[in-house]
Amino acid sequence: xxxxxxxxxxxxxxxxxxxxxxxxxxxxxxxxxxxxxxxxxxxxxxxxxxxxxxxxxxxxxxxxxxxxxxxxxxxxxxxxxxxxxxxxxxxxxxxxxxxxxxxxxxxxxxxxxxxxxxxxxxxxxxxxxxxxxxxxxxxxxxxxxxxxxxxxxxxxxxxxxxxxxxxxxxxxxxxxxxxxxxxxxxxxxxxxxxxxxxxxxxxxxxxxxxxxxxxxxxxxxxxxxxxxxxxxxxxxxxxxxxxxxxxxxxxxxxxxxxxxxxxxxxxxxxxxxxxxxxxxxxxxxxxxxxxxxxxxxxxxxxxxxxxxxxxxxxxxxxxxxxxxxxxxxxxxxxxxxxxxxxxxxxxxxxxxxxxxxxxxxxxxxxxxxxxxxxxxxxxxxxxxxxxxxxxxxxxxxxxxxxxxxxxxxxxxxxxxxxxxxxxxxxxxxxxxxxxxxxxxxxxxxxxxxxxxxxxxxxxxxxxxxxxxxxxxxxxxxx
Numbered sequence: 001x002x003x004x005x006x007x008x009x010x011x012x013x014x015x016x017x018x019x020x021x022x023x024x025x026x027x028x029x030x031x032x033x034x035x036x037x038x039x040x041x042x043x044x045x046x047x048x049x050x051x052x053x054x055x056x057x058x059x060x061x062x063x064x065x066x067x068x069x070x071x072x073x074x075x076x077x078x079x080x081x082x083x084x085x086x087x088x089x090x091x092x093x094x095x096x097x098x099x100x101x102x103x104x105x106x107x108x109x110x111x112x113x114x115x116x117x118x119x120x121x122x123x124x125x126x127x128x129x130x131x132x133x134x135x136x137x138x139x140x141x142x143x144x145x146x147x148x149x150x151x152x153x154x155x156x157x158x159x160x161x162x163x164x165x166x167x168x169x170x171x172x173x174x175x176x177x178x179x180x181x182x183x184x185x186x187x188x189x190x191x192x193x194x195x196x197x198x199x200x201x202x203x204x205x206x207x208x209x210x211x212x213x214x215x216x217x218x219x220x221x222x223x224x225x226x227x228x229x230x231x232x233x234x235x236x237x238x239x240x241x242x243x244x245x246x247x248x249x250x251x252x253x254x255x256x257x258x259x260x261x262x263x264x265x266x267x268x269x270x271x272x273x274x275x276x277x278x279x280x281x282x283x284x285x286x287x288x289x290x291x292x293x294x295x296x297x298x299x300x301x302x303x304x305x306x307x308x309x310x311x312x313x314x315x316x317x318x319x320x321x322x323x324x325x326x327x328x329x330x331x332x333x334x335x336x337x338x339x340x341x342x343x344x345x346x347x348x349x350x351x352x353x354x355x356x357x358x359x360x361x362x363x364x365x366x367x368x369x370x371x372x373x374x375x376x377x378x379x380x381x382x383x384x385x386x387x388x389x390x391x392x393x394x395x396x397x398x399x400x401x402x403x404x405x406x407x408x409x410x411x412x413x414x415x416x417x418x419x420x421x422x423x424x425x426x427x428x429x430x431x432x433x434x435x436x437x438x439x440x441x442x443x444x445x446x447x448x449x450x451x452x453x454x455x456x457x458x459x460x461x462x463x464x465x466x467x468x469x470x471x472x473x474x475x476x477x478x
Contacts, residue, residue, distance in 0.1 A: 113151035376413030
């Protein structure tokens with residue numbers, strides 16, 4: 001199935017560009033960069049509306065947004081976050097203008113409802129805006145409900161009809177994978193923990209500034225900004241957070257509302273310096289913005305600041321390189337029809353263009369619909385990690401019988417008895433690969449029996465001819 005239909009279709013269209021597959025991801029990254037810049041323009045326009053065209057506030061909001069590492073990371077890793085952050089910022093800008101009767105309230109509702117085609121959980125900011133307008137636009141309450149809920153039902157209904165007819169499921173595969181088969185309390189507890197960690201990482205103070213401003217000045221505009229941000233935080237808690245929380249900072253769900261939070265933080269900082277003189281106020285505000293950039297990107301060390309300043313390689317660079325190398329090995333050691341089992345169901349299947357067995361179920365409804373699994377090492381219910389709590393090797397390896405097992409999942413155990421009885425364990429370069437015995441889709445000419453051990457190892461000469469080498473001491477294990 002899918003969770004981000006419009007983004008998938010967009011990336012598919014990029015394949016019409018006459019460019020090597022290995023370079024197409026650059027186009028997605030460029031798209032993310034362009035959308036981030038567009039978001040900065042809209043952030044500036046929204047900040048102008050909020051603060052009454054006070055240049056320092058606008059500049060501060062733009063800088064805080066532009067230099068926020070998590071938002072940039074998600075966008076330039078190829079996620080649809082760049083587009084959705086732009087949608088949220090633009091919709092809030094439209095709503096602020098609606099309050100002053102400068103625009104039709106249908107436009108922000110159409111934009112938000114339509115964005116559920118990009119990712120279905122955009123219904124969260126859509127409902128948040130509908131509720132705000134129902135509360136504030138009392139004379140147009142029925143119109144807000146009619147258009148807001150009507151458009152939301154329309155766009156969600158179109159997807160649902162297609163999904164049921166094509167996939168046979170009412171909800172996305174990842175919904176069943178992440179939201180079912182695990183105790184709700186433990187999922188929400190984990191979501192709360194990662195939210196507290198995000199706030200604590202930034203020393204709490206930046207998040208208190210907008211709240212303090214709201215207490216001292218009952219501004220409905222600031223209330224809207226905070227309402228959108230807190231709605232995304234609540235959603236993140238409900239779904240248990242994201243899988244890559246170790247990055248630090250806002251996850252993919254919270255990052256959508258980071259621009260509106262930064263506007264609120266910038267304006268609150270400016271207002272709290274209101275009693276100081278003009279030039280002195282600007283100087284202190286500049287120092288405050290610089291300090292906020294450091295605080296927001298702090299991860300307990302200077303790595304976040306270094307990456308913002310492009311002094312360190314981007315996150316996941318080494319991991320991505322390893323996955324590309326795995327793909328190259330699989331492409332050379334197997335036939336095009338070989339099926340491969342993975343846990344990272346992205347780079348290797350994409351670059352090899354081979355059938356995939358997804359051990360963690362993102363592309364397998366059988367796995368997604370089963371209960372959460374137990375950790376093979378402890379016997380306890382697997383620790384909640386969104387999208388990484390369900391597996392069944394008796395099904396994935398025993399029934400589907402992939403030709404090559406590229407990766408495994410540590411909590412699932414070593415994959416016994418299937419790996420030991422049905423696969424050759426082959427160390428190649430930094431990796432341990434498992435090839436199904438007697439598979440017609442493996443290029444066995446590259447292999448020879450290993451003396452004193454079970455299974456086979458690649459021939460040094462054959463691997464050298466194919467541009468490969470035996471496993472080194474640095475090995476990325478199963």
